[in-house]
Amino acid sequence: MSRPDLPPPPPPAHVRAWMDETVVRADRAHFLRDLSRRSLGLGRLLLLWSVSAVFLLGWSFVGMAVMAFESGDPLSAVFGMVYAVLGAGVLIPAGFWFAWGARRDRQVRRLLSAWAEAGRDPATDSRLRAPGLSLTWLLSSFALGALGLWTTFAVAATARPGHDTYGEVTYFMGIGMILWITALLGAAKAAAHYRWAVRALHRT
Template structure:
């Protein structure tokens, strides 16, 4: 049986004979697909993406403060170095955490494909769940993309001004790029899951030997 507290593992190789009959195999397949659909577009996963974006925004604010300390309000190397250290402390872990976030999504997708390939039977519950949650991801992600484009545009407009400050322009560019990237990642996840769920309406190619893809 599938443990709902952890990420469902890939299906075992067919030669192990892990299920007593087809009914048990289909029941585990349905449970795994529903749970993986829930994890792939989970609220916690979406909030985590936003939190990483917020941390990156704080990091870019520190970069702007460093630029300001090194030239715009008088040379203050101590404040500038401290701001750069804070920026690194915020931006580097956020980038690493984002890598793990992307890897987790890749693992979920591979396991969805592996479980779906066990049998051509559709799983309407998983399809419906993925559809609802993809909409939940889609709407705020579109808003973030629009906000990111607007911020980047504002930064470019400010950069062309004679009175533009390098620190504020740097911050606006970092803020806009971060917000835009957060929205794009949310959109990509939403469309990917929605496309996969649509495939459940049709016959899924059945896996032939060799076990699950890892």
């Protein structure tokens, strides 16, 4: 079953056999365009980056908490507790937000597959590949991943004992890892969508 704000699944084959083929084809084209936009549109890319930004904010609080605890004085420990609570207050909802997005992506992918199998329309199916959007996702993810990897390894390579604290190194390496993981998810999503579209077009 689809969510109320998602397109419905296609009618069963025995029901479609009694329906007007023109209507079925129009519905299929409309829902495939809508689902493809929900799966790989620029809005989805911005949503992924928004989730990443929230994780970065939460990790910043965690990093400040670690650095405050490292200082050793009681007042800094109090601030460290405050930062730790703020970090948890940001990261936990961000985790639920990410899980909701992953579940939503699975629902969209199931509906895409179901509607793609509900008929054949070369004019509609050829647009499912969305090479421009896939390239946008891949290039932006590559740039973000390069920044994340550079941040992670540069901080680890240039850290000096007695000058850089463990908290600072952990903080910047965590930022780099969040950026790198976000880029990996974006690139994987673009590649998976393109492979699926090619298979669906070939099958139909």
